[in-house]
Amino acid sequence: MKLGIFTLVLAYMLSQFYRAFLAVLTPALKTDIGALPDDLSLASGMWFLAFAVMQLPVGWALDKIGPKRTASILLAFGGAGGALVFGLAQSPLHIIIAMVLLGIGCAPVLMASFYIFARSFPPVVFASLAGAIIGFGSLGNIASSMPMTWASEVFGWRETLFALAVITLAVALAILLFVKDPETPVHEQDAKGSVLSLLKMPALWLIIPMMTVNYAAAAGIRGLWIGPYLSDVYAADAAMIGKATLAMGLAMALGNFVYGPLDRLFPTRKWIVFWGNLAAALSLLSLYFLPASSLWLSIAMMAAVGLFAASFAVIIAHARAFIPPHLTGRGVTLLNLFGIGGAGILQSLSGRVHGAALVGATGPAQPYQALFLFFGGAVLVGVLIYGFSQDRTD
Numbered sequence: 361m362k363l364g365i366f367t368l369v370l371a372y373m374l375s376q377f378y379r380a381f382l383a384v385l386t387p388a389l390k391t392d393i394g395a396l397p398d399d400l401s402l403a404s405g406m407w408f409l410a411f412a413v414m415q416l417p418v419g420w421a422l423d424k425i426g427p428k429r430t431a432s433i434l435l436a437f438g439g440a441g442g443a444l445v446f447g448l449a450q451s452p453l454h455i456i457i458a459m460v461l462l463g464i465g466c467a468p469v470l471m472a473s474f475y476i477f478a479r480s481f482p483p484v485v486f487a488s489l490a491g492a493i494i495g496f497g498s499l500g501n502i503a504s505s506m507p508m509t510w511a512s513e514v515f516g517w518r519e520t521l522f523a524l525a526v527i528t529l530a531v532a533l534a535i536l537l538f539v540k541d542p543e544t545p546v547h548e549q550d551a552k553g554s555v556l557s558l559l560k561m562p563a564l565w566l567i568i569p570m571m572t573v574n575y576a577a578a579a580g581i582r583g584l585w586i587g588p589y590l591s592d593v594y595a596a597d598a599a600m601i602g603k604a605t606l607a608m609g610l611a612m613a614l615g616n617f618v619y620g621p622l623d624r625l626f627p628t629r630k631w632i633v634f635w636g637n638l639a640a641a642l643s644l645l646s647l648y649f650l651p652a653s654s655l656w657l658s659i660a661m662m663a664a665v666g667l668f669a670a671s672f673a674v675i676i677a678h679a680r681a682f683i684p685p686h687l688t689g690r691g692v693t694l695l696n697l698f699g700i701g702g703a704g705i706l707q708s709l710s711g712r713v714h715g716a717a718l719v720g721a722t723g724p725a726q727p728y729q730a731l732f733l734f735f736g737g738a739v740l741v742g743v744l745i746y747g748f749s750q751d752r753t754d
Contacts, residue, residue, distance in 0.1 A: 363538045364428075364476075364535075364538045364539035364540050365473065365476070365493075366538075367531060367534040367535045367537075367538050367539060368427075368431065368469055368472055368473045368476075368493070368535065368539065369473075369493055369496050369497055370531045370534070371431060371435055371466075371469035371531050371532070371535060372469050372470050372473065372493060372494070372496075372497030372500070373496070373497050373498075373499050373500030373503070374435075374439060374466065374469075374500055374524075374527070374528055374531060375466035375469050375470065375497065375500065376497050376498055376499075376500035376501040376504070377500035377501065377503050377504045377508075377524075378407065378439070378442075378443075378459075378462045378466055378500075378504075379404075379407055379408070379411075379466070379501075379579065379583055380500075380501050380504040380505075380579075380582055380583040380605075380609070381504035381508050382400050382403065382404050382459075382583060382584055383504075383505075383582070383583055383584050383585075383586055383587040383601070383605055384504065384505060384508050384509045384512070384587060384598070384601060384602060384605060385508070385512060385517055386400060386587045386588060386591075387591075387598060388512060388517050389452075389455065389517075392517075393449060393450060393451055393452065393454075393455070394451070394452065395452040395455055396452075397584075397588045397711070397714070398711045398714070398715055399452040399455070399456075400452075400455070400584060401584055401707065401708065401710060401711030401714070402456060402708060402711060403452070403455045403456045403458075403459045404459065404580075404583050404584045404707050405704050405705070405707035405708030405709075405710075405711070406456055406459050406460050406463065406704070406708075407459040407460070407462055407463040407466075407704070408463065408579070408700050408701065408703045408704025408705075408707055409463070409701065409704035409705070409708070410459070410460040410461075410462075410463030410464050410467070410704075411463035411464070411466060411467045411700045411704070412696075412697045412698075412700045412701030412704055413697075413701075414434070414463070414464055414467035414468070415467060415471070415693040415694065415696050415697035415700070415701075416555060416690075416693065416694070416697065418430060418434075418467050418468045418471055418689075418693050419471070419555070419689045419690035419691070419692070419693030419694060420689070420690060421468070421689075422468070422471060422472065422475045422688075422689030422690075422693065423686070423687070423688070423689035423690055426541030426542075427468070427471075427472030427473075427475050427476055427539060427541060427542075428472075428535065428536060428539040428540070428541050429536070430468045430472060431468045431469050431472040431532075431535050431539065432532045432533070432535040432536035432539070433532075434464060434465050434467060434468050435465050435466070435468070435469060435528060435531065435532040435535065436465075436528075436529055436532035436533070437464075437465065438461045438462065438463075438464035438465025438466070438467075439461075439462060439465025439466060439528040439529075439532065440465070440525045440526075440528040440529040440532065441461050441465070441525075442458045442459070442460070442461030442462035442463075442464070442465055443458070443462065443521050443522075443524045443525035443528055444521070444522065444525040445457055445458040445461060446458035446459075446462070446521045447517075447518045447519075447520075447521030447522045447525065448518075465528070470493070470494070470497070470696070471689070471692055471693050471696055472535075472539070473490075473493050474486075474490055474676065474692045475542070475688060475689050475692060476539075476542055477489045477490060478680060478685075478688045478692065479542035479685070479688060480542045483680075483681070484624065485624075486677050486680060487619075487620055487621070487622075487623045487624075487629070487673055487674050487676075487677035488620040488621045488624065489620075490620065490673035490676060490677060491616045491617060491619050491620020491621070491673040491674070492616070492617065492620055494616040494670075494672060494673055495613050495614075495616035495617040495620070496613075498609065498612055498613035498616060499613065501582065501609040501612060501613065502606060502609040502610060502613065504605070504609070505602050505603075505605035505606040505609050506602035506603065506605070506606050508520070509598055509599070509601075509602040510602075513598075554687075554690070555690050555694055557687065558683065558687060558690065558691055558694055559694075561682055563679075563682040563749070563750050563752075564679055564682060566745055566746060566748050566749035566750075567675065567678060567679045567695075567746065567749050568679075568695070568698050569741070569742045569745040569746060570633065570637065570675060570742045570743065570745065570746035570749075571675050571676075571679070571695050571698045571699045571702070572698045572699065572701070572702030572742060573702055573706070573738045573739050573741070573742035574633075574637060574669060574671060574672060574675060574699060574702075574739070574742065575669065575672055575699050575700070575702070575703050576702050576703040576705075576706040576707070576735065576738060576739075577640065577644055577665055577669060577706075577735035577736070577738070577739055578608075578612060578640070578665050578666045578669040578670070579703040579707065580703065580706060580707045580710050580731075580735060581608070581662055581665060581666075581735070582605065582608045582609065582612065582662075582666060583707070584707065584710075585710065585714075585728070585731060586601070586604055586605055586608060586662060587601045587605070589658075589728045589731075590604055590655070590658070590659075592724045592728070593651070593652050593658075593724050593725050593728060594652075594655045594658075596655070600655075604659045604662070607659055607662075607663045608659075608662050608663050608665075608666045609666070610663075611663035611664070611666040611667040611670075612666035612667070612669075612670050613670075614667060614670075615666060615667040615668065615669070615670025615671075616670045616672070616673060618667075618670070619632065619636065619670055619671050619673060619674050620673055620674070622674065623674060623677060623753055627753060628751055628753065629674055629677060629678040629681075629751060629752065629753055630678060630746070630749055630750075630751035631751070632671065632674055633671045633674050633675055633678065633746065634743060634746060634747055636668050636669070636670075636671045637668065637669060637671060637739055637742065637743045637746075638740075638743050639664070639668040640664070640665050640668035640669040640739055641736050641739040641740040641743060642736075643661050643662075643664040643665045643668060643736075644661075644665055644732050644733075644735050644736030644739060645732070645733070645736040645740075646661050647661050647662070647665075647728075647729075647732040647736075648729050648732040648733045648736060651725035651726075651728055651729045651732070652723075652724075652725040669739070672699060675695070675699075676692060676695055676696075678749075678751075678752065679691070679695050680692060680695075681752040681753065682752065706734075706735065706738060709734070710731055710734060710735070713730050713731055713734045714727045714728070714730065714731055715727075716730070717729070717730035717731075
């Protein structure tokens with residue numbers, strides 16, 4: 361079990377890496393294949409959308425064929441294949457295709473872990489285990505900052521992607537060898553229900569909006585906009601962008617370790633998520649009101665967004681408490697669909713927001729003010745709706 365979980369952590373590190381590495385490749389991709397920030401915004405958004413669309417079939421597969429085969433097959437073909445296509449890219453369209461494949465390949469790995477935690481461990485430790493795997497997996501987010509900058513400069517970004525394709529394939533094979541599917545009790549094999557059964561549950565209706573916007577801002581800024589923002593507004597070079605993305609990545613990893621055990625320290629999940637995301641919204645709005653006052657203040661506020669928005673695992677735990685055991689796979693993947701799908705939609709829209717704000721902009725910071733207001737407003741709306749949800753702990 362421990363070795364199998366370790367291989368899934370490695371896979372989730374790759375998932376975190378692939379969703380965020382575009383930010384540090386922005387200058388190289390613009391020079392080599394003419395990819396502009398709007399192109400990369402679309403490509404990044406397509407990763408999230410492909411990931412989200414896969415959640416429903418992944419949920420069915422987790423419940424029916426188990427996490428071992430679901431995660432290993434998709435990671436091998438989508439993950440390794442997408443990295444290979446990226447390394448061979450000759451145009452922005454190829455980058456978009458590669459990101460779609462990578463989104464498909466990464467779609468099952470975190471949910472496979474959550475499925476095993478939900479079926480094989482006591483419910484009371486679910487949030488802590490889920491937060492831990494996200495926290496350790498966030499090392500992949502960190503690897504997509506300064507280490508990726510270094511590798512692309514020393515070896516070239518194409519050669520680095522080819523190496524990542526080999527690593528991804530090796531991890532997929534390790535999952536096939538070492539992950540063990542949880543045993544399904546006989547009395548649950550014929551249990552009825554579907555995703556529609558879950559969508560009919562009123563308790564989830566007020567949690568889903570929070571799930572939809574929770575990860576979007578941190579993912580959008582860390583995965584794409586932090587690089588162009590610091591470059592355009594502060595003339596930051598690749599080294600400084602690498603340091604900034606590292607700081608935000610570390611904050612996101614730390615946040616997952618902090619959030620995970622909080623539901624065992626306090627008799628609530630709802631209010632942990634509520635106040636944390638309200639702080640994230642206020643951090644985003646501070647970037648709107650102070651868009652170019654200080655390089656280090658801007659980096660600190662973006663790191664604060666990453667820290668306070670890292671409540672993904674607690675939101676999943678909150679919703680999972682309402683989901684019947686035989687629908688665990690479909691339940692956690694349905695929530696992930698909204699979480700990653702929301703990030704993908706807002707990521708794609710963010711490119712349009714930025715492009716529209718460029719028209720008539722009086723300074724380099726103005727288009728980014730529009731972005732921070734867009735993300736901050738979305739999180740704030742999610743928080744206000746979530747405030748009416750039903751609390752539940754295990």
